[in-house]
Amino acid sequence: MSPNSNPDVLLHRCARPVNVPRHRILRTAVATILLAAALSGCANETLTPLDVSGVVPKTPADSISYAGGVYTGWWDKAPLPGQPTNLVLYSTKMNQVVQTVGSPTALSAKNMEFLQSPKWAKNVIIVMDPATNTIAGTFAIDAKGNPTNKSTLPVKTGGYEGWWNATPADGNTAGLPVETVQVNTDTNEVIDGYNRTTKSTNIAYAVVPDPAWPRHSVVVIDTSTNKVIASFKINADGT
Amino acid sequence: MALDLAARPDAGITAGAGRLPLRQRIGRAARRTFGPESRWVTVLAAVAAVVYSTVSLLRFRRFGSAGYDLGIFDQVVRQYSAFMAPYSEIKGLDYNIFGDHFHPVIASLAPLYWIWNDPRMLGIAMALLMAASVYPVYLFCRPRLGHWPAFVIAAGYIFWWPVQGLVDFDFHEIAFGVPLLAWIILALDRRRYAAVTVLSVVLLGVREDKGFAVMAIALVLLLRRRWKLALGLFLLGLCTYLVVTGKVIPHYNLSGNFGYWVYSGLGPTMGAAIIFIVFHPLKTLAILFDHDTKQVLWASLFLPVGLLPLGSVYVLPAAPILLSRLLSDRPGTWSTGFQYNAVLAPVLVMAAVDVLFKVMNRFPRLGSARFWAPGLFAATVVAGIAFVPAVFPLNKLVTGEAFTYTTHMAAQQRIVNMIPSGVCVEADDRLVPHLTNRTVVGLIGRQVDYASWAIIDFDQENTGGGGDGNFTPFTGLRYKQDQGFQEVYRQDNIVLLYRPYSLDRGAPEHCSSPYLTSLYGSGR
Numbered sequence: 181m182s183p184n185s186n187p188d189v190l191l192h193r194c195a196r197p198v199n200v201p202r203h204r205i206l207r208t209a210v211a212t213i214l215l216a217a218a219l220s221g222c223a224n225e226t227l228t229p230l231d232v233s234g235v236v237p238k239t240p241a242d243s244i245s246y247a248g249g250v251y252t253g254w255w256d257k258a259p260l261p262g263q264p265t266n267l268v269l270y271s272t273k274m275n276q277v278v279q280t281v282g283s284p285t286a287l288s289a290k291n292m293e294f295l296q297s298p299k300w301a302k303n304v305i306i307v308m309d310p311a312t313n314t315i316a317g318t319f320a321i322d323a324k325g326n327p328t329n330k331s332t333l334p335v336k337t338g339g340y341e342g343w344w345n346a347t348p349a350d351g352n353t354a355g356l357p358v359e360t361v362q363v364n365t366d367t368n369e370v371i372d373g374y375n376r377t378t379k380s381t382n383i384a385y386a387v388v389p390d391p392a393w394p395r396h397s398v399v400v401i402d403t404s405t406n407k408v409i410a411s412f413k414i415n416a417d418g419t
Numbered sequence: 420m421a422l423d424l425a426a427r428p429d430a431g432i433t434a435g436a437g438r439l440p441l442r443q444r445i446g447r448a449a450r451r452t453f454g455p456e457s458r459w460v461t462v463l464a465a466v467a468a469v470v471y472s473t474v475s476l477l478r479f480r481r482f483g484s485a486g487y488d489l490g491i492f493d494q495v496v497r498q499y500s501a502f503m504a505p506y507s508e509i510k511g512l513d514y515n516i517f518g519d520h521f522h523p524v525i526a527s528l529a530p531l532y533w534i535w536n537d538p539r540m541l542g543i544a545m546a547l548l549m550a551a552s553v554y555p556v557y558l559f560c561r562p563r564l565g566h567w568p569a570f571v572i573a574a575g576y577i578f579w580w581p582v583q584g585l586v587d588f589d590f591h592e593i594a595f596g597v598p599l600l601a602w603i604i605l606a607l608d609r610r611r612y613a614a615v616t617v618l619s620v621v622l623l624g625v626r627e628d629k630g631f632a633v634m635a636i637a638l639v640l641l642l643r644r645r646w647k648l649a650l651g652l653f654l655l656g657l658c659t660y661l662v663v664t665g666k667v668i669p670h671y672n673l674s675g676n677f678g679y680w681v682y683s684g685l686g687p688t689m690g691a692a693i694i695f696i697v698f699h700p701l702k703t704l705a706i707l708f709d710h711d712t713k714q715v716l717w718a719s720l721f722l723p724v725g726l727l728p729l730g731s732v733y734v735l736p737a738a739p740i741l742l743s744r745l746l747s748d749r750p751g752t753w754s755t756g757f758q759y760n761a762v763l764a765p766v767l768v769m770a771a772v773d774v775l776f777k778v779m780n781r782f783p784r785l786g787s788a789r790f791w792a793p794g795l796f797a798a799t800v801v802a803g804i805a806f807v808p809a810v811f812p813l814n815k816l817v818t819g820e821a822f823t824y825t826t827h828m829a830a831q832q833r834i835v836n837m838i839p840s841g842v843c844v845e846a847d848d849r850l851v852p853h854l855t856n857r858t859v860v861g862l863i864g865r866q867v868d869y870a871s872w873a874i875i876d877f878d879q880e881n882t883g884g885g886g887d888g889n890f891t892p893f894t895g896l897r898y899k900q901d902q903g904f905q906e907v908y909r910q911d912n913i914v915l916l917y918r919p920y921s922l923d924r925g926a927p928e929h930c931s932s933p934y935l936t937s938l939y940g941s942g943r
Contacts, residue, residue: 205458209465213472213543229839230915232907237919240901254900261877261912262893317897392513394673411673 241327244319251327254317255281255307264309264316270295272304273321285310304332339372339381344400344410347376357402357409361385364414365393373403459570460557467577468550471586474813475542477821478589479852482831484538486851486862487884489589491516493538493855496525500532508861509851509884511673518671519678521663522592524624538852541590549586552598552765553577555605559769560793563776568793575797576768580719580810585761587812589852593762596625600632601765604733607639608773612648615640619652623659627668627677630660631739638735661689681748692746707745712753716745719755719810720767723799725792728770730777737766755810768796827878830911834874837908837915843869845899847876847892847913848883863895871920873899877912 244253251269259265266282275296277287287295291310300306300318305327307317320330339345344360347353353376361373361383373383385403393399393408400410478484486509495505495516505516505526516522531540556576560569576582585594599622606614619633633656640649664677672678684706685692696703708714720741721728728734740762744752752759775792779785800811808814815821835850840857845864854860863875863882875882877892890898896914904916 205461205465209468212469213546226836227840228833228836230837230908230917232917232919235905235907235917235919238903238905240903243900243905254897260893260896260914262891264893316893317901394512410675 239329241319241329244327246321246326249278249325251279251305253307264312264314266309266311267316268308268310270306270308271321272296272300272306273302278305288313301330301332303330306332339374340398340412342400342410344402345374345376357404359383359403360409361401361403362398363387363393363401365389365395365397365399365411371398457554457557459566460553460573463557463570463574463577464550464553467553468546470813470816471546471549472543474586474816474821475546475589476539477816478587479539479542480828481821481824482828482849482853484542484589484849484852485883486846486848486855486860488591489538489541490848490851490855490860492525492541492590492592493852496528496541497532497536497856499526499529500536508859509855509865511861511865514673515671518668518673520592521627521667522595522625524595524621525592537856538590542586545586545590545594548594548598549577549582549761552601555598555601556765556768559601559605559608560772563772564789564793568789571793571797572768572772575793575800576764578800578804578813579723579764579768580755580800580803580807581760581764583812584756584810585758588758591758592626593758596622596629596632596762597765599625600736600762601769603636603736604766604769607636607733608769612640612645616648616652620655623656627660627663628740628743630656630658630663631743632656632736633659635735635737635739639732642732682746683748685746703746707742710750710753712750713745716753716755716760720760720763723796724767724771727772727774727778728767730774731770733773734766734770737763737770827911827913830913831876833910834908834913834915838872838874842871844872844874845870846874847879849876849879850874851883863890864898871918873904873916873918875899875914875916877914 244251246252255265255267266284267280268277268284268287269279269281270276271278272295287310290313291308294313294315295306295308301320303321303323305319305321306315308314309316318332320328320332322328339362344357356376358377359373359375361370363369364371368387368389370383370385370387372381373385374381375383383403385401388406390408394411394413397411397413399408401407402409475484479489491507491509494507494509498505507514507516510516510519528541528544531544534540553573553576557569557573560572563569564572582597585591585597599618603615603618603622606612606618615636619636622629623633634653637649637651637653637656640652664680668677669675680687680689682692685695685703708717728737744759751757775788779788803811804813804817806814808818831850832853835853838844838854838858842858844854844858844860845862846854846860848862851860851862858872861870862884863873865884875892875895879892882890882892882895896916899916899918902918904918906914907917908915
């Protein structure tokens with residue numbers, strides 16, 4: 181094998197240092213990254229804030245109107261992708277469909293089970309897609325049928341059980357709070373309490389709402405320190 | 420010049436170094452590492468940095484990046500850059516990121532934000548971190564295979580699918596783990612135990628589970644009979660994991676616990692898991708292969724390197740990382756997608772080369788493998804980039820797809836630009852990173868109840884972020900409208916919603932972190 185055909189010799193020749201200064205390589209790399217940054221849109225982000233000065237606050241009920249026995253709302257606008265278009269508006273007060281949108285399928289037993297669930301308040305319109313048995317919207321109505329901002333769910337109060345008001349199987353309560361209250365952060369009301377010593381659940385406690393509390397939640401407060409020792413999210417129906 | 424295959428791979432590298440003063444030894448090591456011989460490696464690292472920076476920047480421009488995780492890390496690093504606690508509004512109001520994972524190492528990126536306060540900086544940083552891992556891989560391979568085969572291995576490694584997968588995931592703390600583990604294995608190989616120790620300590624700051632990797636490094640030292648150091652590192656890794664997951668993370672976590680112990684097959688605690696593994700090794704083994712996705716992952720990681728890593732002691736640091744994923748209940752961690760595999764890449768490649776070298780020594784007739792084996796590995800990478808875009812996202816760069824800019828992307832940019840700075844926003848996950856540097860932004864319906872603006876993209880299947888709190892665009896829109904939001908602009912199925920600020924909704928300071936407040940005002 182001649183030296184010229186020996187792969188190690190060839191490789192060694194190829195591997196000889198190239199005469200390019202290292203700082204030039206690095207400078208080129210940095211310049212290329214900056215060029216890529218410029219080319220990929222870093223420079224084309226001129227802010228054009230939308231003028232919303234004329235927008236007035238609206239409640240959900242404001243976006244639904246009722247006239248001549250017909251409800252007009254988002255379902256009458258051009259549908260967005262994924263928006264159901266064949267709907268029924270079901271009144272829990274009258275226990276019947278009061279309006280249809282598009283060509284909804286006939287209500288099945290499964291639909292009716294959902295619509296007549298006790299989870300709904302008494303004066304509510306439920307907008308349902310019967311084909312998928314999904315609720316697309318709900319709104320409360322007054323006695324005349326006009327939309328209101330009242331809750332569509334029966335108000336449920338009551339406490340929750342957790343480590344803060346439970347007693348371990350071995351009976352050792354060392355380190356556990358003596359007295360706690362549970363506060364709904366949406367209403368800032370005490371919904372339950374417990375005192376281990378008196379076994380009382382009726383705790384007088386003045387709630388000082390804290391903006392740091394998470395919304396749609398219950399916070400458990402140790403009344404001896406006024407500190408939140410636990411919190412958890414809840415649904416509108418309290419579950 | 421033929422390589423002396425019988426020689427120890429690090430022979431001639433450490434000889435005589437001990438007699439020189441420390442300063443000269445460092446200078447000599449640096450010249451050797453970054454000297455003229457490895458100039459081509461510097462070129463390779465520079466190319467990788469440029470390519471991956473480009474990929475990252477283009478992903479951002481094309482709204483391919485997401486709030487989970489780029490937006491989260493961006494918010495955290497921005498907080499660090501302002502010398503503030505690492506809060507992320509995307510994770511939740513007042514959510515200290517240490518309640519999620521322990522990765523203080525990313526604080527080292529804060530100075531980058533003094534140069535450019537933008538999430539894209541993280542993509543560039545990640546590209547540089549990946550590029551930094553090329554050197555140890557090359558330096559590990561060079562004494563075993565020679566310059567060009569080592570160079571080919573390094574090139575194949577830096578463009579291997581696990582590394583591409585990480586870059587295609589925007590940013591993740593694991594990016595620090597890739598070069599760190601590569602340098603640790605090189606240091607182990609060269610018996611630089613002080614470097615092993617220092618780098619292992621830094622590795623512990625990458626993520627809480629790296630405590631297990633450090634324990635595995637200690638096992639390597641144990642096999643070399645470095646008893647004291649092995650014991651010390653093992654205890655350090657174990658204690659760090661226990662303290663971080665038992666005390667630090669629960670301290671900051673809003674639920675008071677560590678949320679990533681999800682090993683229902685093994686038991687509710689680490690102790691129960693160890694007992695299960697010890698007494699049911701076959702059942703444990705079965706869990707590692709009990710799903711198609713897991714089998715694909717095994718094949719994708721080990722077949723391209725010819726199963727060789729399984730014969731090397733250097734594969735040990737990868738073991739806890741891989742096994743902890745495959746034993747967990749989270750299917751997302753079993754896949755070839757996301758960022759999870761990048762940290763395995765240098766370990767597997769270096770372990771494979773270690774075994775290849777030993778095989779060539781044992782069977783001299785296989786000496787030619789030092790040419791064709793690297794070539795074969797690199798060829799699989801090239802073929803992958805050409806034909807398997809799902810696992811090799813560089814395909815999009817090669818085909819030009821990464822450079823396309825659709826009307827929908829233009830609409831996304833236009834609507835993002837309509838949001839004023841300093842306000843509180845809820846947005847589709849893909850839009851979140853475009854708002855983090857000038858607004859307080861979270862995902863739709865998750866945390867920011869005080870938001871005045873919301874953006875919902877109806878071309879997406881959901882509002883993003885994963886988990887139970889996800890909305891479809893339609894249900895997200897209904898949810899926001901029920902909260903009083905009104906549509907103020909719509910373009911290309913993207914809806915911009917606005918709700919005038921109302922004092923009774925709560926504390927405005929939650930809508931504006933102190934850092935943003937100082938920059939943009941109160942956020943009202």
